[in-house]
Amino acid sequence: MKKILLVVGTLFAISCGSSRSVVTKTTSASGPEGVKGSVAETTSEVKVKNVAKTAFTSSERVGDIMKYLASDDLKGRDSGSEGIEMAATYIENYFKSYHVKPYFESYRDTLSNFKDTSYNVVGVVEGNDPTLKNEYILVGAHYDHIGTIAPENGDYIANGANDNASGTTTVMELARYFGTHKNNKRSLIFALFSAEEKGLLGSEHLAKKLKEQNLNLYAMLNFEMTGVPLQGKDYFVYITGYDNSNLAEVSNSYAKENLVGFLPTAKEYNLFQRSDNYPFHKEFGVPSHTYCTFDFTNFNHYHKVGDEIDLMDFGHMATLVNKLLPVLEGIANAPIQEVKINSK
Template sequence: MKKVLVFSMLSFTAFSGFSQSIDKIINAKEVAAIENVLASDSLRGRATFTDDIEKASNFIENKFQKIGLQPFPGAKNFRQEFFMNQSTNTVANITIDGAVIPDSLVGIISFQPKVDLTEKDNVKIIKLSAGDNIRQKIGAILKSKENLLVLVDPSFERYRSILRHLGKESMTPETNTIVFLFGVDNVKTFNIHLENTIVKKPLNNVVGILPGKTLPDEYVIFSAHYDHLGVGQPVNGDSIYNGANDDASGVTAVLSLAKYFKKANNNARTIIFATFTAEEIGEFGSQYFSKQFDPAKVVAMFNIEMIGTESKWGKNSAYITGYDKTDMGKILERNLTGSAFKFYPDPYTEQHLFYRSDNASLAKLGVPAHTISTSKMDNEPNYHKVSDEISTLDMDNMAEIIKAIALSSTTIVDGKDTPTRVDTSKLN
């Protein structure tokens, strides 16, 4: 494999000589070996609450064990377990202006065993209109504490399967009910009768650590989410959302970085390697993780999300979300001086990516927590599709990105650089 990272000898004195062997640890062959497991059809898309994500967890745990990581302090193993409430709608009788609405045109978020609502009750009717920023609008809808009837414009038809399954899980019982309706333009009268089965179910992040040699109470986090969308409606005969890029590629990076830093065995600060569950349904895994320690002890978080395809700038490049919120990006760029690799600020700021991945849970607490990605979010052809398969990834370029993350983070891991904190008063 052609080496595209060339560093001056002064760049990484703490790893003197070791960085020269990085190609033996992080390379396309090793990257592909991990991807071929996590994104295989046998794991059926790693959906939350399935046996398939359990298999993925076991694979990551075994990797952590083989690498030689330690469990999170106080944990008996690499699993960081928590519980969520899962709601399954068993009865949905909905009439709009006297017409019965078929189940296929309804999406329900409700954690009450029984719901009966009419136009005489406290229900707010809102619209997802053509041209709306659906992500922003859905974000506001999910934060609402009111009962909502949401009329979805036909232009959002491709989101139907996602909206119909959105919000089936929560870490805390919700008191409001949200009903999405497809193909309904206007509502005068309505009658909503729902019956739901609420079950408390276990989930787990997979977390391992390398204790720091001289600064053990200061943490650097490398993370990614290992869940994806599972199995859905067939598209051209394929029903498995493999999630090779989203986010098996990020988990592959975390496992590769764990192996690299373990072999280096020279980290001043404690390194936490975390793979999160339940990102796709609301970032619940990272939310739980963020509450397990004092965020003031975390000096940096490298969240890695979708690095399997080339960025808009081509090979040997990636972007950092929330670049202007801390000086962490500048530190990484400085550490890559003289190399062929380039980090860029997030070019998709209108999509608010800084708040849409697992880094957000820590950033909201002031941690310099950023996501590193290459995904072309204005035109990523396989995003959240059954076509997000191993064959679409560039393993050589992935390996170079992971190496760049490893080498650019060295001065932070060594305790030489400490990024500025996120100003939480300016988060929006």
């Protein structure tokens, strides 16, 4: 993320339907026979109910993804590294497992603005409405981190669990839901960005590329540092650029609770411009926001080797996904575009 200057020093901040049966494939963090990110061949039949009544994901599922993405094996997922290549393969296999198709010819979108070979991983679940499917909602997060750094107590791997394996996991689970259910009228693009830590380069590359292709983008919903819960707030998650659109109001309406709130600190330090929502705001001028649960007081290991999975709250992360599903489903299926830019 980008630097933010605080008074006491420099901090870094985050640049109803009926039941039906479906067959799902399962993916383990290590994969069958130890192959990282492979797709298990076994299938199981599960009952899928309205997400508002039945939890879709769980702390165990979230934990399995996180334990791989933030493992020492990936060496901090620095852009252009072997570790982030492993992460990309894992995400590709996850998308494939749950019927999220490649958006381009392959899942990999090679960056044109970074010196080392790096990829965004981009999938799509086409909308099921003949007209609304031509409108797109992009759901994203960056999956890169800063790699290896100066050692602390012998540990030199900045695993990036909260930043941003957490946001990546959120997007992967949202993709699993829609890839499995196919109940979205508008088309959903799921994008995991590389080189965010180098200056939002992955999202900048993709935003320009999609703009050149005249994508009919409705909104961009980004996820950043969602691994630990807010404390002392009457809402569950905040969005950056809160005043820029009515996304919070729409989100809370579909969630049927005060899910999304306003964090004054986010406005004070202009977090709206410091994560991967911003390039899409610049290129398309559509509602583009980041959902986040980092508030400068609940996590002290930003860009440090201490950003480890043992500090993450997998139950909180699973709850966030489950609460967001009716929100994203509602926005994707509404007959009109409800989320609108606020007039200045």
